Amino acid sequence: MAKSLDLPARLSLVVLAAVTIPSGLADTTIDRMLLPIEVLGSESQTVSRTVALPAEQAESVRFLWLQIHGLRYADQASVQFNASAWIPLNNNTVTIAEPGRSFGGIGGGFATLVMTLPLPSGAVVADTNIIRFRFNRTDGVVSAYRVLALNFLTFEGQKLLPPGAFVEDAPETWTPPLPDEASIRAGRALWRGASLVASSLPNSPRIEAHCADCHAEDGRDLKYFNFSNGSIVARSRFHGLLALEGKQIASYIRSLTLPNPGRPWNPPYQPGP
Secondary structure (H helix, E strand, O other), rough: OOOOOOHHHHHHHHHOOOOOEEEEEEEEEEEEEEEEEEEEEEOEEEEEEEEEHHHHHHOOOOEEEEEEOOOOOOEEEEEEOOOOOOOOOOOOEEEEOOOHHHHHOOOOOOOOOEEEEEEOOOOOEEEEEEEEEEEEOOOOOOOEEEEEEEEOOOOOOOOOOOOHHHEEEHHHOOOOOOOOOHHHHHHHHHHHHOOEOOOOOOOOOEEEOOOHHHHHOOOHHHHOOOOHHHHHHHHHHHOOOHHHHHHHHHHHHHHHHOOOOOEEOOOOOOOOH
């Protein structure tokens, strides 16, 4: 008779169902949860992840633990479990960990925040759970946020998902969405000269600036900090460009050959929030 698995072993086997998730501009099926979860682009944009828990673990879940980069104002983001109601994220619905709490929490001085969200009874079920993250609305400046880490907590604060349930996205594997030389040249021209609008808000005015006026002239900051193809396309559309033009710009950025040790939430020149 086969030896029965202990609880941690069983959890590691069922913690995540295979799930199709967005990585850059392509969909990929994996057995571990890809991080970060980038919630980009238009208002009401949603991104989902699928998590499976055994019954004894699902019953013990009381909180969702999150580390998020880019929450700049209340109700910018919402979370949904399965078919339950959407829960907005603000300083009343979540508990912000220190030191972020002492500096204003969501909307305060820290770009990256750790928080716990109390979950209603029955929100998490045995076997398959779908977690959805939504970008609710822009303030005319922000167009995204990133979930850097997540976990389920028991009442005592114990994390239930093991480290092996997650895998970090690998920028060194990213490629231009449009690798032909013509697209890369078009992206470079758009970076330096495309006509932009201030934001995705209705009736947003045209602005004098181009991408290269607010970023590094050649776009090296986007390469250095490893902004994903998806984030570049989403921000291009935020400023009034077409999706194709955003892909051309992303292809130009990917083509740059220079060191790229950072991430948007993790600048190499620490300290920083």
